[in-house]
Amino acid sequence: MSRGLILFAHGARDPRWAEPFEAVAAQVRAARPGVAVRLAFLEFMAPDLASAGDELAAAGCTEVAVVPLFLGAGGHVRRDVPGLLQALAERHPGTRFTLQPAVGEAPEVVAAMAAAAARALGT
């Protein structure tokens, strides 16, 4: 079994916007060296989700987890992503694509946001 991970972010016109997500991808790669990790975007930036999924399937991944790097699974995540994953599944019947919860719902991310906000208050 060959595993892949797509970190799926919104995207923005300013390329610097992607820097924290590139840092997330780098940290995941360091923690999971056997996994093919790709950063993909809903709009404005490349690759999009379909291209990243095609790439990982072509590279031989049989399992691809899709993790929305969103705070809250808002409108476009809930509406758009399932359809994108369904299209990927149809194009690549040998690969299982699974949609994970948005990272903003993870307890460690909630705790980290609270810690960062408390830090903004100083001592």
Added chain:
Amino acid sequence: MSRGLILFAHGARDPRWAEPFEAVAAQVRAARPGVAVRLAFLEFMAPDLASAGDELAAAGCTEVAVVPLFLGAGGHVRRDVPGLLQALAERHPGTRFTLQPAVGEAPEVVAAMAAAAARALGT
């Protein structure tokens, strides 16, 4: 000096979308009991940033930190928030409003997102 904190999130039509942000607010309140903490939204949900700022200033806060609960300071955060804070400063000359970096740029949040994404891969 009386301090306040506004956690500023995007907002969504679905009220459940705010739950992780309410959890962040609860954790910050527990960590900083002397600080007045409010959750405010850019759209769809109440209070908005202006109302939350008015409320904290009326409650006597002399320092209010505004923390964008955004991953990356995207378009509306960079374009809209400074103007909103400027308007608040003009309405409340006795209160200093300071815009903090978006939480998505904080190292602990980046690390937490990477940990949550790696966890999605299982063992």
